[in-house]
Amino acid sequence: MGLIPYKNEEYLDWSDEKNVEKMRAALKDVGSRLDRSYPAIIGGKRIETDGEIVSVNPANPSQAVGRTARATDREADMALDMATATFEYWSRTSPEARARILLRASAIMKRRRFELLAWEAYEGGKPWAEADAQVAEAIDFLEYYAREMLRLKDGVEIYSIPGEESRYTYQPMGVGVIIAPWNFPTAILTGMSSAAIVTGNTIVMKPSEFTPVIGAVVAEIFEEAGLPEGVLNFLPGYGSEVGDYLVQDARTRFISFTGSMKTGLRINELAARQIENQRWVKRVIAEMGGKDAMVIDDSADLDSAAADIVKSAYGYSGQKCSAASRAILHADVYDEVLNKVVEKAKALRIGVPESADVNVGPVISEPQFEKVASYVDVGKQEGERVLGEDPGDPEDGYFVSPTIFEVERDARVAQEEIFGPVLSVIKARDFDEALRVANDSPYGLTGGVYSKNRDHLERARQEFKAGNVYFNRGITGALVGVQPFGGFGMSGTDSKAGGPDYLPLHMLARTVVERF
Numbered sequence: 001m002g003l004i005p006y007k008n009e010e011y012l013d014w015s016d017e018k019n020v021e022k023m024r025a026a027l028k029d030v031g032s033r034l035d036r037s038y039p040a041i042i043g044g045k046r047i048e049t050d051g052e053i054v055s056v057n058p059a060n061p062s063q064a065v066g067r068t069a070r071a072t073d074r075e076a077d078m079a080l081d082m083a084t085a086t087f088e089y090w091s092r093t094s095p096e097a098r099a100r101i102l103l104r105a106s107a108i109m110k111r112r113r114f115e116l117l118a119w120e121a122y123e124g125g126k127p128w129a130e131a132d133a134q135v136a137e138a139i140d141f142l143e144y145y146a147r148e149m150l151r152l153k154d155g156v157e158i159y160s161i162p163g164e165e166s167r168y169t170y171q172p173m174g175v176g177v178i179i180a181p182w183n184f185p186t187a188i189l190t191g192m193s194s195a196a197i198v199t200g201n202t203i204v205m206k207p208s209e210f211t212p213v214i215g216a217v218v219a220e221i222f223e224e225a226g227l228p229e230g231v232l233n234f235l236p237g238y239g240s241e242v243g244d245y246l247v248q249d250a251r252t253r254f255i256s257f258t259g260s261m262k263t264g265l266r267i268n269e270l271a272a273r274q275i276e277n278q279r280w281v282k283r284v285i286a287e288m289g290g291k292d293a294m295v296i297d298d299s300a301d302l303d304s305a306a307a308d309i310v311k312s313a314y315g316y317s318g319q320k321c322s323a324a325s326r327a328i329l330h331a332d333v334y335d336e337v338l339n340k341v342v343e344k345a346k347a348l349r350i351g352v353p354e355s356a357d358v359n360v361g362p363v364i365s366e367p368q369f370e371k372v373a374s375y376v377d378v379g380k381q382e383g384e385r386v387l388g389e390d391p392g393d394p395e396d397g398y399f400v401s402p403t404i405f406e407v408e409r410d411a412r413v414a415q416e417e418i419f420g421p422v423l424s425v426i427k428a429r430d431f432d433e434a435l436r437v438a439n440d441s442p443y444g445l446t447g448g449v450y451s452k453n454r455d456h457l458e459r460a461r462q463e464f465k466a467g468n469v470y471f472n473r474g475i476t477g478a479l480v481g482v483q484p485f486g487g488f489g490m491s492g493t494d495s496k497a498g499g500p501d502y503l504p505l506h507m508l509a510r511t512v513v514e515r516f
């Protein structure tokens with residue numbers, strides 16, 4: 001296929017009034033389409049369920065964004081049956097034809113970009129720039145995985161011995177269950193689903209209970225792109241009600257999960273148990289939480305470091321697995337960096353994402369709001385709060401202001417994933433200690449070092465325990481194809497989404513040898 005080389009999708013320029021106008025129009029248009037119903041889609045058929053999930057706007061919880069089906073074991077069973085039957089056909093469809101569906105889905109997302117941003121603002125509470133980065137990432141996944149499949153379609157080179165030909169190729173696996181989180185509802189759901197589909201598998205797609213409407217829009221885009229019925233079966237439902245069924249079922253070949261450590265470990269455990277009629281060892285691709293640290297040493301550019309700490313800690317209210325939730329500062333620059341961080345964080349504009357200058361929106365849901373609020377209480381006991389206020393009434397929107405605690409390294413707020421706009425600042429005597437503190441976590445997703453000291457950077461290059469390590473820059477916003485993403489330790493199986501090793505995780509590698 002004669003495709004142009006892969007290139008990341010550019011972000012929108014919000015200083016361009018035309019983009020602002022288009023976004024306002026999209027917010028108005030999507031605003032007039034709220035509170036509609038979205039059934040499950042199984043084999044192309046719309047399936048109603050007895051119950052429903054009501055998805056609300058986190059900035060205005062009395063506003064329903066939409067109502068989706070609430071799948072039970074019955075619909076899960078139908079979806080697995082459909083995906084199993086469709087696999088026979090889809091697995092034999094050519095890789096080129098499969099890749100074209102992704103390219104078409106990407107073109108549709110580009111055309112519907114502002115609409116997707118508006119859904120992100122309503123259902124995810126995303127500020128515009130955050131929503132835009134995420135939709136651009138979804139487009140990148142589609143473009144990148146389409147090209148990756150073309151690269152891998154004939155297998156990869158291996159050696160042969162004289163008189164023989166050895167070939168190493170990839171084939172589809174079977175039915176995949178795709179379980180996504182709410183924090184990147186367009187990008188991660190699209191990325192995990194498209195990787196599974198382009199490699200010839202069929203899927204049951206379960207979005208998060210907090211962003212099922214965006215899930216329905218993504219499913220609809222694949223449908224519009226011409227994906228044959230039954231390849232993607234859209235199954236909105238509560239993980240607690242339908243998750244175990246999907247994971248344990250003998251028809252499930254693999255599970256691609258992104259979410260919390262707790263859920264990921266449960267899925268891993270359940271998937272490992274052999275049940276009746278099971279014909280394979282299920283594969284689990286699990287990307288989980290983080291407690292990501294930025295180390296600032298005494299040689300760093302302190303203004304830049306402070307700006308990137310603030311960006312990495314408070315982008316999307318800290319609800320990124322890659323968010324900086326620990327800043328570990330060298331004692332000699334501690335006060336200066338902390339003051340700069342406080343000053344810059346104070347300048348952030350918090351509010352409903354209805355204009356481009358809102359930097360911090362609400363947290364996603366009432367349970368998340370309660371969780372973050374309880375950590376604010378814990379932090380107040382463990383250390384000194386140098387920025388932030390007690391969260392207000394959740395009925396007014398799930399807003400939590402950017403918060404900073406000065407704490408010791410073993411404080412709970414410095415050890416446990418909070419997933420909100422809460423930063424723990426820790427003092428380190430020297431670089432050695434800073435690196436030890438950074439590595440003192442069960443997680444290992446992202447991390448950063450700000451330094452001009454070559455020895456420090458080289459040491460961190462080897463020793464920083466994280467799947468994605470960044471020097472002299474922020475630690476969030478991994479670019480597809482440029483910063484393949486996935487964590488060490490309890491952060492997951494290091495699948496490196498958006499990287500060259502990702503698609504093979506969704507395939508079986510076959511070795512065929514012929515002697516002549």
Ligand code: NAP
Nearest residue numbers: 180181182208209238239243244259260263287288289321
């Ligand atoms: P979560 O509570 O673990 O939920 C993730 C998904 O799992 C949801 O679709 C959820 O459904 C489902 N689920 C819940 N219980 C299940 C069960 N027993 N079996 C199968 N599925 C089940 O996580 P979240 O709150 O949505 O997302 C935030 C977490 O994701 C954070 O820990 C964050 O660090 C992590 N994350 C990691 C990455 C990464 O690449 N490493 C990226 C983004 C987010 P319901 O929504 O219905 O509960």
